[in-house]
Structure formats: structure tokens, C-alpha cells
Amino acid sequence: MKIRPLFQMSEFNREPSDEEMLRFLDEPETSEDRRAFLNQCVLLEGGLERWNELQQVVRAGKDLTRFEPSPEIRVRVMEAAFASTRKHHTRRAEPVRRTSFRQLPGWRLAWAALFLALSWSGYLHFQPQQSSLIYSEEFNYELLTLQEDLDALQAVIALDNDYYSG
Amino acid sequence: MENQEHGSLFIQYRDHGDLSAFQILLDYYNKPLFNYLLRLLRRTEEAEDALQEVWLKVIRQAHTYNDQGRFTSWMYRIAHNHCMDLFRRNHRMPVEEENGEPERADSILDRLESDGPSPRDLLMEQETFDMLEAAVGQLPEAIREVYILRAVHDVPFKEIAEIQNAPLGTVLSRMHQAVQRLRHILADEDASSAGSA
Numbered sequence: 001m002k003i004r005p006l007f008q009m010s011e012f013n014r015e016p017s018d019e020e021m022l023r024f025l026d027e028p029e030t031s032e033d034r035r036a037f038l039n040q041c042v043l044l045e046g047g048l049e050r051w052n053e054l055q056q057v058v059r060a061g062k063d064l065t066r067f068e069p070s071p072e073i074r075v076r077v078m079e080a081a082f083a084s085t086r087k088h089h090t091r092r093a094e095p096v097r098r099t100s101f102r103q104l105p106g107w108r109l110a111w112a113a114l115f116l117a118l119s120w121s122g123y124l125h126f127q128p129q130q131s132s133l134i135y136s137e138e139f140n141y142e143l144l145t146l147q148e149d150l151d152a153l154q155a156v157i158a159l160d161n162d163y164y165s166g
Numbered sequence: 167m168e169n170q171e172h173g174s175l176f177i178q179y180r181d182h183g184d185l186s187a188f189q190i191l192l193d194y195y196n197k198p199l200f201n202y203l204l205r206l207l208r209r210t211e212e213a214e215d216a217l218q219e220v221w222l223k224v225i226r227q228a229h230t231y232n233d234q235g236r237f238t239s240w241m242y243r244i245a246h247n248h249c250m251d252l253f254r255r256n257h258r259m260p261v262e263e264e265n266g267e268p269e270r271a272d273s274i275l276d277r278l279e280s281d282g283p284s285p286r287d288l289l290m291e292q293e294t295f296d297m298l299e300a301a302v303g304q305l306p307e308a309i310r311e312v313y314i315l316r317a318v319h320d321v322p323f324k325e326i327a328e329i330q331n332a333p334l335g336t337v338l339s340r341m342h343q344a345v346q347r348l349r350h351i352l353a354d355e356d357a358s359s360a361g362s363a
Contacts (some may be wrong), residue, residue: 018345019338026322044213057345060298061317067210069200069217077192077221084225085183 015044021054172237180228191237192221198319199245205314206249216252220245239325242315244260246329253307301348312337313344 016037027034041047172191204213223244223249231240241357302310308330315321315329327337 018342019335022191022323022338022341022345026324051350054345057348058317060348061313064295064299064302064318066197066200066201067204070214070289071198073214073218073221074192074196076218077196077225078189080222081179081187081188081192084228085179087186 011164015047016041018050018054025054025058173231173233173235174287176228176231176237177233180231195238196221199241201246202242202314202319203249205302207252208303212252216245216248220248223248236325238319238321239328241280242319242325243329244323246311298348305344309340309344309347312340313348316341336338 021041024037038051039049041051105157169268172194175184175187175191179191196217200213203216203220204210207213207216220241223242226245231237271326302313305313311330312326315326316323321329323334323337323341327334330337
């Protein structure tokens, strides 16, 4: 413990006021300032007596009779605290609901799905036309081939007729 | 239990809805808070109504609690403001008389300091309790509140200053008056009981 010479404590060379004493009452008992103050009080006439007196009056308050409140109040307060907690949790549940909504397909995904669906239906819609074109071309080709074959056959028949007639 | 722990218990209730944390605080403070209100308001019914109201305000105003502050002073500030509202509503303002220094006399407390059984042992006597209770009841409201908060509830003067929204010097002066008056009142009581005997 640091020992403070008395001549350095000019402020306490006089008798301390009650307010000053009360201020030191708030200091922890291990406080160096409080110890120094008490040491000074011991040296002053009636200083320690006044300090003890002050402590007596303050300590006396601790022993005052304690009255008990009605137990119903405790029950009601606990109910209110519980209700407040429930409100608190309902308020917290809102973002949870939002997160569950997030689990559903988002707008982007919905647009992508719609686009795919339209593309597919368009593809299905145009596919027969495209195939019919292909088929008609093939058909025409076959017709032309047949026509050529027919022409060739007719030419052969005509040659044969000329040969036999001539 | 440290007051810091009370603060974190309250935050646990406020932020996480931990009811058991609130229950600990309620069990710890319900009785002292009731006694504080009873000594200020004087009537049991009024004090019980106020007790419930103060707890409801603690629940409703939970968001105003600063994590750094002491829970005790925050709660007592709510209780103090509630009492002030009641005084205003009933047109009853806390009285703070500024009489001069009461004369010194041999009092019970003086005798308690003398040799013999320790003062605490003597104060355990019911008669002394009753006298002190009555003496505290006779103090003006603002002075009584300072005495109750410091002596009964161990609230430091700095925090009492915050609760009462008054300078520290005023609080110390009120406490000084309380000490002087209690000595005076107890001396009177002592003299009257000696006279009657």
C-alpha cells in the first residue's frame, strides 16, 4: 500500500464535511483513497466518531423490515413477459415466412420456364410444316423421277412401234 | 450476483426471449422494488399497482435499455419516473424541506456506538426496526428516496443522481439531511420512550 504523508493531504487537514464523508462511503473498502481518508479521520478530533455514526445510519437501512408484495403481481408480470416474448417471436417469424417463400421458384426461373415452354410449343408448331416441306420436296422428286421413267418408257415404246411399222 | 450479470440477463430476455432470465430478475428485484415504491407512496395498494406498472414498463421499454448501463439504475429510474407521474397526477409533489441543522442529541445510534453488543446486533431488535421504519417514513420524499436507494438498495450516489436527474452535490446534500434527520427523529423517539418509561 502506498503511504501518503499527511502534509501532502492539505485538503483533509480540516474536519471533513458530511458530504465528503458520504462520497468516501461509495468508495470500495480496498480503495487507497478511502484508507487515506480514514487515516486522516482518526487524527482529527471526532472524525472517526462521525464516520462511524454515518455508517451506522446507512447500515441501519439494510435491516429495515422488508414487506412482501402480493404473489399475484408476479404471476401477472410473468404473463406479460411471456406475451411480450410471443410478440417478439411472431415478429421474428416474418422473415422465416419470407425465407420459405424464397424456396419457391423465383421470378427469373419462372420467366425462363415460360420462355422454354413458348419455344417448345413454337418448335412443335413449326416442326410439321418444315417436315411437310421436306416431304413435298421428296414427293416432287419421286414424281419427277417417275415422270422421267415414264417418258423414257414412252420413248422406248415409240421406238419399238417405229421399228415394227417401218 | 453482479449487476453486470443482471444487465446481460435482461438482454438475454429482450433479444432472445429467454423467460428464465427474466424470472431471475423478477425474483431478485420484485421485493426490493416493492419496498422502494411502498416507502415512497406509503399505501400498500398504490405500491402494488405501481409495482405491476413499473414491471410492465420495464418489459415495454426494454429496447431503451443501454447495454453499457447498470440494470438497477435503469429500472429504478423507471420506478422513480412512475412515482413522479403519480405525485403529479395526485397534485402531490415530493417535499424537500430545507430546515437548518437539527440539534444533536444523545440518540439510539449514539448509544449503539458505545461499548457493549455490536450495533448490528442491537438493531436486530424489533422495536428499533419499527422506530427506524417510522423515522424513514417521516422523511420528505426526495430525501427519503435517496436514503432508501443508498441504504436499503445499495445504489451508489452517482447512480442516484442519474435516477433523480439531479447533481451529485444535491444527492449528497439530501443524504446528509437524511442522516441528520434520522439521528434527530430517533433521538426524539428515544427521549419519548424514555419519558413514558
